[in-house]
Amino acid sequence: MNGVNDFSFKIGTVNGTGSASANGLLMQAIFRMGIPVTGKNIFPSNIQGLPTWYEIRVSKDGYTARPSEVDLVVALNPSTYAKDVATVRPGGFLLYDSSWPLDPDLVREGITIMGIPFGRICVENFQGDRDRTLLRNIVYAGSLAALLNIDMDVVSGMLSEKYGKKPKLLESNHKAIQLGYEYAKANFQCPLPFHLEKMDATSDSILIDGNTACALGAVFAGATVGAWYPITPATALMEQFKAFCEKYRVDKATGEHKFAILQAEDELAAAGIIIGAGWAGARAFTNTSGPGISLMQEFIGLAYYTDIPAVFFDIQRCGPATGMPTRTQQADLLSLAYASHGDTKHLVLFPANPGEAFELAVQSFDLSERFQTPVFVATDLDIGMNDWMVKRLSWDDSYRPDRGKVLHKEDLDKIQKFSRYLDVDGDGIAARTLPGVGGKGAYFVRGSGHDKHAAYTEDSDAYQELVDRLKRKFEHAATVMPKPVFTLQPGAEVGLVTIGGCDAAVREAADRLRDQGVTVDVMRIRAFPFGSEVREFFDAHDRNFVIEQNRDAQLRALLAVELGIPRDSMTSILDYGGMPLTAKVVVDGVLRHLAQVPA
Amino acid sequence: MTSIAKPPVRHPSSRTNGLGLTLRDYEGAMSTLCAGCGHDSVTAAVVQAGWELELEPHRIGKMSGIGCSSKTTAYFMKQSHGFNSVHGRMPSVTSGAAAANRSLTYIGVSGDGDSLSIGLGQLSHAIRRNVNMLYLLENNGVYGLTKGQFSASADVGSKSKKGEANEQTPIDPVLLALTLGATFVARSFSGDKKQLVPIIKAGIAHKGFAIIDIISPCVSFNDHEGSTKSYAFTREHEVEAVHTDFVPLQREITVPETDEEVRTVTLHDGGMVRLRATASDYNPTNRESAYAHVRACQTRGEIATGLLFVDENGRDMHDYLRTPATPLVDLPFESLCPGKAALDSLMERYR
Ligand SMILES: Cc1ncc(C[n+]2csc(CCOP(=O)(O)OP(=O)(O)O)c2C)c(N)n1
Ligand code: SF4
Numbered sequence: 001m002n003g004v005n006d007f008s009f010k011i012g013t014v015n016g017t018g019s020a021s022a023n024g025l026l027m028q029a030i031f032r033m034g035i036p037v038t039g040k041n042i043f044p045s046n047i048q049g050l051p052t053w054y055e056i057r058v059s060k061d062g063y064t065a066r067p068s069e070v071d072l073v074v075a076l077n078p079s080t081y082a083k084d085v086a087t088v089r090p091g092g093f094l095l096y097d098s099s100w101p102l103d104p105d106l107v108r109e110g111i112t113i114m115g116i117p118f119g120r121i122c123v124e125n126f127q128g129d130r131d132r133t134l135l136r137n138i139v140y141a142g143s144l145a146a147l148l149n150i151d152m153d154v155v156s157g158m159l160s161e162k163y164g165k166k167p168k169l170l171e172s173n174h175k176a177i178q179l180g181y182e183y184a185k186a187n188f189q190c191p192l193p194f195h196l197e198k199m200d201a202t203s204d205s206i207l208i209d210g211n212t213a214c215a216l217g218a219v220f221a222g223a224t225v226g227a228w229y230p231i232t233p234a235t236a237l238m239e240q241f242k243a244f245c246e247k248y249r250v251d252k253a254t255g256e257h258k259f260a261i262l263q264a265e266d267e268l269a270a271a272g273i274i275i276g277a278g279w280a281g282a283r284a285f286t287n288t289s290g291p292g293i294s295l296m297q298e299f300i301g302l303a304y305y306t307d308i309p310a311v312f313f314d315i316q317r318c319g320p321a322t323g324m325p326t327r328t329q330q331a332d333l334l335s336l337a338y339a340s341h342g343d344t345k346h347l348v349l350f351p352a353n354p355g356e357a358f359e360l361a362v363q364s365f366d367l368s369e370r371f372q373t374p375v376f377v378a379t380d381l382d383i384g385m386n387d388w389m390v391k392r393l394s395w396d397d398s399y400r401p402d403r404g405k406v407l408h409k410e411d412l413d414k415i416q417k418f419s420r421y422l423d424v425d426g427d428g429i430a431a432r433t434l435p436g437v438g439g440k441g442a443y444f445v446r447g448s449g450h451d452k453h454a455a456y457t458e459d460s461d462a463y464q465e466l467v468d469r470l471k472r473k474f475e476h477a478a479t480v481m482p483k484p485v486f487t488l489q490p491g492a493e494v495g496l497v498t499i500g501g502c503d504a505a506v507r508e509a510a511d512r513l514r515d516q517g518v519t520v521d522v523m524r525i526r527a528f529p530f531g532s533e534v535r536e537f538f539d540a541h542d543r544n545f546v547i548e549q550n551r552d553a554q555l556r557a558l559l560a561v562e563l564g565i566p567r568d569s570m571t572s573i574l575d576y577g578g579m580p581l582t583a584k585v586v587v588d589g590v591l592r593h594l595a596q597v598p599a
Numbered sequence: 600m601t602s603i604a605k606p607p608v609r610h611p612s613s614r615t616n617g618l619g620l621t622l623r624d625y626e627g628a629m630s631t632l633c634a635g636c637g638h639d640s641v642t643a644a645v646v647q648a649g650w651e652l653e654l655e656p657h658r659i660g661k662m663s664g665i666g667c668s669s670k671t672t673a674y675f676m677k678q679s680h681g682f683n684s685v686h687g688r689m690p691s692v693t694s695g696a697a698a699a700n701r702s703l704t705y706i707g708v709s710g711d712g713d714s715l716s717i718g719l720g721q722l723s724h725a726i727r728r729n730v731n732m733l734y735l736l737e738n739n740g741v742y743g744l745t746k747g748q749f750s751a752s753a754d755v756g757s758k759s760k761k762g763e764a765n766e767q768t769p770i771d772p773v774l775l776a777l778t779l780g781a782t783f784v785a786r787s788f789s790g791d792k793k794q795l796v797p798i799i800k801a802g803i804a805h806k807g808f809a810i811i812d813i814i815s816p817c818v819s820f821n822d823h824e825g826s827t828k829s830y831a832f833t834r835e836h837e838v839e840a841v842h843t844d845f846v847p848l849q850r851e852i853t854v855p856e857t858d859e860e861v862r863t864v865t866l867h868d869g870g871m872v873r874l875r876a877t878a879s880d881y882n883p884t885n886r887e888s889a890y891a892h893v894r895a896c897q898t899r900g901e902i903a904t905g906l907l908f909v910d911e912n913g914r915d916m917h918d919y920l921r922t923p924a925t926p927l928v929d930l931p932f933e934s935l936c937p938g939k940a941a942l943d944s945l946m947e948r949y950r
Contacts, residue, residue, distance in 0.1 A: 031950075032950070219936075225698050244937075257920060257922055258930055260698040268688060271691075272688045273692070274695055276693060276694060281699060281928040284699065394942070395938065396939070434700075435696070436680070442677075443681070445683065
C-alpha cells in the first residue's frame with residue numbers, strides 16, 4: 001500500500017456540520033480522474049453533534065474493501081483527536097485545524113503532523129456562522145486537493161455542475177477550495193509521497209449505493225406497489241423508488257401515477273399491504289431492517305403458507321433490539337431463512353455490492369412470483385448506504401417478468417375445476433388465479449389449515465400433504481436460485497466461504513494470502529436455499545473457512561443444518577463490531593487458524 | 600369446519616336479479632357458527648344487499664381478520680375471492696389489494712376484538728387512508744372464538760358469562776371513526792335486517808372507507824342479562840337516528856310519499872341514499888352534530904343507530920395516490936419499465 005493511487009485517508013468531523021458534500025466531492029473527483037475509489041461513511045445514530053468519519057480508499061488495483069490502515073487522517077473534531085491520532089499508520093500524516101493549538105499530549109512520534117487553520121481562514125474570509133461552518137469543509141477539501149494532487153480542473157468542473165444555477169454559492173465554494181489549496185501549497189511539500197495521478201480505470205463504472213440500486217431494480221422489474229415504515233438504513237430505498245417512479249412513471253398529460261407508495265403505520269401494516277397487493281397480482285415490495293423483520297414475522301408465515309408473492313428488502317444493521325442502527329452486520333440470516341412460527345423456509349438473496357443488488361432485486365420479483373412465496377433481498381448498511389464503485393448497470397430490453405403459473409380466464413375456460421393448491425407439475429408450485437378473473441377461479445386464502453382445493457381442513461393427511469408440497473417447492477427453488485460466485489486458484493486446498501458484503505474483503509484477502517504462499521479458493525454464496533455446488537465446494541477442500549459478520553456464525557449454522565456439513569469442519573472467521581470487513585481480519589484469521597493445524 | 604358446501608338446489612320459483620342470479624348465488628358455505636349467532640344475520644344481510652345491488656360476485660374481494668366474525672366471509676358469495684388474513688390486520692391487506700386493483704369491490708368483515716384491540720392501529724389508519732371499502736365491524740363485546748373474554752367494546756359494568764363486571768372504559772367504534780375523519784359511519788343491529796340491508800348497500804356504493812358498527816350478539820358468551828351487547832338489551836335501547844333507504848343508480852328514483860323530511864345524498868357512483876331523520880333535527884352530513892348525538896345517546900344509555908354520518912366529498916386513497924382509473928395490475932409491463940435507453944442515460948448521473 002501507500003504509493004501512487006494506492007492509499008487511504010479519513011476525515012473525522014462532527015455529525016451535522018455539512019462535511020458530507022465535501023467528502024462526496026473528493027471521492028467523485030478521484031473517480032473522475034479515472035482512479036478506482038471507495039468511500040465509507042462511519043456515522044453515529046444521531047442527527048447532530050457526534051463524531052463521524054468518512055474513509056476514502058484509493059486503489060489502482062480496484063480493491064474496494066474497507067482499508068485496514070489509513071495513511072492520512074484529517075482531524076477536525078477535537079473530541080476525537082486522541083483516537084484519530086492513534087489510527088494513523090506509522091509514517092503516516094495527520095492534518096488538523098490549527099486555529100487552536102494542538103494539545104502536546106496528542107503529538108505522536110513517527111507520524112507527520114500538519115496544521116492548517118481551517119477555522120481561522122473561514123472567519124477571515126466568510127460572513128456568518130453557517131457559511132463559516134459549511135465552507136470549512138470545502139477549505140479542507142482544497143487542502144487535500146493540493147496534498148494529494150487532485151486535479152483542480154475536475155474539482156472546478158464539479159462545483160460548476162453543482163452550483164451552476166446559484167452564482168453566489170459557486171463563488172464562495174470556489175474561493176474556499178482555492179484558499180485551502182493555496183495554504184497547503186504554501187506551507188507543505190505538495191504532493192505527499194502517496195498521491196493521485198490520472199488513470200483510465202473508471203470509465204466503465206459508476207458510483208452508487210445499494211439502496212438506490214435496489215430501488216432501480218424494483219422500478220425496472222415493474223413493481224407497482226411499495227409499502228414501508230421508515231427505518232435506518234433502509235429508508236432511502238423507498239425514497240429512491242419514489243424519485244425514479246416520479247421520473248419514469250408519471251403520465252405527463254394527466255399527472256397520473258403508475259405506482260402506489262404507502263407509508264404504513266408500522267412494519268406489520270407494510271407487510272400486510274404488500275401481501276394484499278401480491279395476492280391481487282401486483283409486484284409489491286417493502287424495505288426494512290432487522291427490527292422491522294421481527295415485526296413482520298406473522299405475516300411472512302401467512303404469505304408462505306398461502307403461497308403469496310411479496311419481496312422484502314432487508315438492509316441489515318447491528319442487532320439485537322435497536323442495536324447500533326448505523327453500523328453494519330449480517331445477523332439476520334437465520335431470522336430470514338426461517339422467519340415466522342411453524343415450519344417455514346424462505347428464499348433469500350445476498351447481493352455483494354450495489355451492482356449485484358440491482359440484478360438480484362429484479363430477480364427477486366421473478367422468483368417471488370414464480371414460486372409464489374416471500375423472497376428476501378438481504379443487503380446491509382455498508383452495501384445499502386455507502387458509495388460503491390461498480391460496473392455501469394445495464395438492461396436487456398428483451399426482459400419480461402416471470403409471472404409464474406397464473407391462470408387467466410381463457411385457461412380457466414379450458415379446465416373442469418380449479419383447485420388452488422393442486423400440484424399438477426410435481427414441482428410444488430400450484431397455479432394461482434388473480435382476484436376478479438371470474439367465479440371459476442375464485443378461491444379462499446386462509447392462514448388456517450387448508451387442503452389442496454383451498455378448503456378449510458383439520459385433517460392430518462391433507463395438512464401434511466400441503467406442507468410437504470411447500471417443502472417440495474423450496475427444494476425445487478434450490479435448483480434455480482442464483483449460483484455462488486467462485487474465485488479459484490490452481491491447487492488450492494483451503495476454501496474460503498463467504499456471503500454478501502464480505503466479498504470485497506475476502507477476495508482481497510485471497511490475493512494477500514497467495515502473496516504469503518497460501519493459495520485459497522473462494523466461494524461466495526448468493527442465495528438460500530443452497531444449490532448442490534455449495535456442498536461440492538466443501539467436499540473439495542481439506543480446510544474450509546466461513547467468513548461472516550455476526551457473532552453466532554449464522555451462515556455456518558445454516559450450512560450445517562441444511563446441508564449436513566459437520567460444524568467442526570468449518571472454521572468461522574467472525575467480525576461483528578459493526579464496521580465493514582477488512583482484508584486484514586480475514587488474512588490474520590486464516591493464518592492464525594492454519595498455524596494451529598498440525599501439518 | 601368452515602366450508603361445508605351447501606346443497607346446490609335452486610328453488611324453481613326463486614327470483615333472479617338483473618344478472619340472472621338468485622339469492623342463493625350470493626350465499627357461501629354452510630355456517631359453523633353457534634345457532635343464533637348475530638354474525639349469521641349479518642351474513643344474510645350481506646347476501647341480500649349483494650343480490651339487490653346486482654354485484655358480480657367474482658368482482659368482490661371478501662377480506663377479514665381472525666375471529667368468529669372474520670370466519671363469515673366464507674359464508675357469503677362463494678364465487679368471490681376471499682382472504683382470511685391474520686388477527687387484526689385485515690385493513691392493511693385490503694389497502695394493498697385496493698392499491699393494486701381498484702376495480703374490485705372490497706368488503707371487510709371484522710370483530711370488536713379484531714378491530715378494537717389487536718387491530719386498532721390498522722383500523723385507524725385505514726380510516727385515515729380512506730381506503731375504498733366497506734368495513735363491517737360485528738360487535739358483540741366479547742372475544743367469541745377464544746371463548747368469552749371481554750373485548751375493548753365491552754361497556755363498564757357489563758357482565759361476563761361468569762358474572763364478572765367489566766371495569767374498563769369501552770372504545771366506541773362509531774365515535775372513533777367520527778373522530779378520525781371517516782367519511783361514512785353507521786351503526787346497526789344484526790337483528791334489524793330492514794335497517795341493515797340499505798346501510799350495507801349504501802356503504803358499498805360509498806367512495807372511501809365506510810364503516811358499519813353492527814351490534815351482533817354472541818349467544819354463547821354474551822347474550823345474558825347484564826350484557827350490553829345482548830339481543831334483549833339492544834332491542835330495548837336502540838335509537839334510530841335516521842331511516843335509510845338506498846337507491847342504486849340503475850333504478851328509477853322515486854321518493855316515497857312521506858310527511859317526514861327526507862334528505863338525499865348522492866353517492867359517488869350516482870346511486871343515492873335517502874335519509875329520513877327520526878329525531879327531527881338530525882343532520883347526518885355534519886360530523887360535529889353526529890358526534891354529539893352519539894354521545895348524548897350514550898349518556899342516556901341508548902344506542903344510536905342508522906347512517907350517522909356521510910361525506911361524499913372526501914378524497915379516497917386513490918385520489919391521494921393519483922393512480923389512474925386502470926388498475927395498476929392491468930398496466931402493461933412496457934409502460935412500467937423505463938428500458939435500456941433510459942438506464943444508460945441515467946448512468947451518467949452516477950459518474
Ligand atoms: C396474534 C393472535 N393472537 C391471538 C389470537 C387468538 N384469537 C383468535 S380470535 C380472537 C378474538 C376474536 O374476537 P372478535 O374479533 O371480537 O371476534 P368474535 O369471535 O367475537 O366474532 C383471538 C384473541 C390469534 N388468532 N392471533
Ligand atoms: S361464540 Fe359467539 S360469536 Fe362465536 S359463533 Fe358462537 S355465538 Fe357467534
